[in-house]
Amino acid sequence: MLKKTALHSEHQRLGAKLVDFAGWDMPIQYQSQLDEHHAVRSGAGMFDVAHMSAVDLRGERTREFLRKLLANDVAKLKTPGKALYSCMLREDGGIIDDLITYFLTEDWFRLVVNAGTTDKDLAWISQQAAAFGVAVTHRSDLGILAVQGPQAREIAARHLPAALSTPALALGAFQAVYEGDVFVGRTGYTGEDGFELILPHAGLVTLWGALLADGVKPCGLGARDTLRLEAGMNLYGQDMDESRHPLESGLGWTVAFTEGRDFIGRAAIEGFRTSCPQGFVGLVLEGRGIARSHMKVRFASGATGETTSGGFAPSMKQSIALARVGADFDGACEVEIRGQWVAARVVKPPFVRNGKVLV
Amino acid sequence: MSNIPTDLKYVASHEWIKTLPDGTLLIGITDHAQAALGDLVFVEVPQVGRVLKADEACAVVESVKAASDVYSPVAGEVVAVNEALAGAPELLNSDPYGEGWMWKLKPANAADVDGLLDAAGYAKSIA
Numbered sequence: 236m237l238k239k240t241a242l243h244s245e246h247q248r249l250g251a252k253l254v255d256f257a258g259w260d261m262p263i264q265y266q267s268q269l270d271e272h273h274a275v276r277s278g279a280g281m282f283d284v285a286h287m288s289a290v291d292l293r294g295e296r297t298r299e300f301l302r303k304l305l306a307n308d309v310a311k312l313k314t315p316g317k318a319l320y321s322c323m324l325r326e327d328g329g330i331i332d333d334l335i336t337y338f339l340t341e342d343w344f345r346l347v348v349n350a351g352t353t354d355k356d357l358a359w360i361s362q363q364a365a366a367f368g369v370a371v372t373h374r375s376d377l378g379i380l381a382v383q384g385p386q387a388r389e390i391a392a393r394h395l396p397a398a399l400s401t402p403a404l405a406l407g408a409f410q411a412v413y414e415g416d417v418f419v420g421r422t423g424y425t426g427e428d429g430f431e432l433i434l435p436h437a438g439l440v441t442l443w444g445a446l447l448a449d450g451v452k453p454c455g456l457g458a459r460d461t462l463r464l465e466a467g468m469n470l471y472g473q474d475m476d477e478s479r480h481p482l483e484s485g486l487g488w489t490v491a492f493t494e495g496r497d498f499i500g501r502a503a504i505e506g507f508r509t510s511c512p513q514g515f516v517g518l519v520l521e522g523r524g525i526a527r528s529h530m531k532v533r534f535a536s537g538a539t540g541e542t543t544s545g546g547f548a549p550s551m552k553q554s555i556a557l558a559r560v561g562a563d564f565d566g567a568c569e570v571e572i573r574g575q576w577v578a579a580r581v582v583k584p585p586f587v588r589n590g591k592v593l594v
Numbered sequence: 595m596s597n598i599p600t601d602l603k604y605v606a607s608h609e610w611i612k613t614l615p616d617g618t619l620l621i622g623i624t625d626h627a628q629a630a631l632g633d634l635v636f637v638e639v640p641q642v643g644r645v646l647k648a649d650e651a652c653a654v655v656e657s658v659k660a661a662s663d664v665y666s667p668v669a670g671e672v673v674a675v676n677e678a679l680a681g682a683p684e685l686l687n688s689d690p691y692g693e694g695w696m697w698k699l700k701p702a703n704a705a706d707v708d709g710l711l712d713a714a715g716y717a718k719s720i721a
Binding site: 252263264267268269457461523524525527546547549554573 | 632633635636638654656658659660661
């Protein structure tokens with residue numbers, strides 16, 4: 236039996252095509268995935284991401300605990316409301332999940348974790364938290380709605396509780412504000428400006444209806460995937476997982492090797508700072524076809540690799556991919572598509588940000 | 595409900611076949627197929643002159659989601675292809691039985707078409 240978010244019947248009413256995503260019956264698209272993609276790049280779209288989980292951590296030693304738990308360093312979070320993207324690692328450096336941490340008060344931080352990893356994340360976090368006296372609460376009473384696009388903040392602010400409208404519009408990037416149980420973060424997974432809203436399920440359904448009436452386009456997980464790929468953002472389970480560490484997944488920038496900080500996984504990955512056999516690159520397909528995940532990549536230098544995510548980039552009208560390749564990659568690059576080697580160009584993601592093609 | 599014109603023939607792998615007055619066959623994918631695939635973003639048609647066997651994978655349609663093979667409904671030789679699809683793969687979504695045609699085939703044996711599904715048979719196969 237698939238799990239359903241509070242908006243499930245709304246998705247059905249809107250004619251969405253529903254698929255099993257990590258055990259949830261979720262909309263992959265409504266009418267056209269391409270239209271949904273373009274709506275987010277040019278206007279405003281919204282995504283039901285209530286399958287993801289908010290997890291509250293409370294206790295005096297929460298910051299100290301997170302400095303141990305996460306590969307990025309929450310010491311960077313100096314003002315309440317600030318958010319940080321991080322990987323959570325195993326002792327051997329494998330990535331358990333990637334998540335966002337919000338610093339709310341010194342004894343309260345909030346994590347947002349992936350749907351497919353929620354159970355194992357909760358088990359791991361709870362196990363590690365015990366020694367720090369930190370209480371771990373899965374906020375399954377709350378749902379998450381992402382409203383994204385150049386017009387998203389302005390439209391969404393009109394429908395927030397009065398006390399939040401002005402502070403929400405004043406948020407800087409990667410900042411959040413809350414009032415009671417309604418939480419607004421200026422974060423996202425599309426490469427566009429926007430909010431991620433965390434609130435009780437009943438309020439989320441009401442807000443969805445108000446946004447729909449105000450012209451925000453419902454978007455499915457299909458558009459979410461092409462948007463995040465263009466934005467050069469990794470997808471957990473596809474671009475990285477427990478068998479991969481951040482430095483071979485294009486996520487070295489998220490690991491803070493702060494002097495003396497003993498985070499879980501540090502010892503295993505420290506050596507890769509100076510020499511990592513695997514690199515992670517963006518590819519733009521120059522020949523005909525569409526690159527998909529798990530296609531072979533080769534270079535004139537003899538280096539080889541594999542695409543981890545790939546597809547059609549609607550904003551670029553051509554195919555792009557993320558790929559894990561030998562660190563000695565150099566020279567002409569090709570991707571094997573159904574038995575044929577197709578030319579590709581190596582680029583540094585993101586491919587698209589804030590409506591503009593960057594590569 | 596998908597559109598299944600009664601004047602065409604079909605195969606269960608979602609191709610449609612229209613017999614033209616000169617005996618050649620126009621081939622494309624059905625409305626049901628394009629709807630299931632979603633927005634199409636890349637189409638590869640067979641080369642003119644290629645000789646195809648029945649059920650041979652000879653074309654590829656790629657949507658935002660995935661790549662799918664398209665099969666030749668009967669044996670024959672490709673005599674023309676829809677060049678417009680290279681620049682406008684969305685024609686397969688907007689007009690699958692018209693401007694979204696894929697290739698024209700000169701059948702090895704005209705009678706082969708008679709054995710294919712009619713509209714009712716295809717409707718049943720996708721029910």
